[in-house]
Amino acid sequence: MRNRITASGALFLMVLVLGIAPLYGGMRGGELTAHLTGVGGHPAEGTAMVTHEGNTFRLVLRDITVDRVPDGRVYLAHDADYENGVELGRLTQFTGTVTYPVPSEINPRDYNSVVIWCKRFDVEIGHGYFEHK
Numbered sequence: 001m002r003n004r005i006t007a008s009g010a011l012f013l014m015v016l017v018l019g020i021a022p023l024y025g026g027m028r029g030g031e032l033t034a035h036l037t038g039v040g041g042h043p044a045e046g047t048a049m050v051t052h053e054g055n056t057f058r059l060v061l062r063d064i065t066v067d068r069v070p071d072g073r074v075y076l077a078h079d080a081d082y083e084n085g086v087e088l089g090r091l092t093q094f095t096g097t098v099t100y101p102v103p104s105e106i107n108p109r110d111y112n113s114v115v116i117w118c119k120r121f122d123v124e125i126g127h128g129y130f131e132h133k
Helices: 008-018
Strands: 032-038 044-053 057-067 072-078 083-092 095-102 113-117 121-127
Touching: 032 057, 032 113, 044 072, 044 121, 057 072, 057 113, 083 113
Parallel strands: none
Antiparallel strands: 032 044, 032 121, 044 057, 057 095, 072 083, 072 113, 113 121
């Protein structure tokens, strides 16, 4: 029996040898950044950055100042539409820096924005659009 490499076998080898980054468009470090802007009179400012270390992606909200809301959530989204995005977690602090792990099955490059949403009052607090570097 001859050894043959199938397409899936070749992909596995590429991931094994080169790491997972090629599957994510070669994203390394903080190549996705966004500046948060408040919406509807709610203050929201700071920087959102997707970081990459090994096979793990994180969304870092850095130097933020966000309106205190009772049920804030953070999303990666398409065109700042949280309903077409993925929730990363609760907004646990309103100033400073906070980090959210991105689920391993999510490719951050599939999303072009980050949204802060108040679930209790069903209102957007702020968003930012990623600049691909």
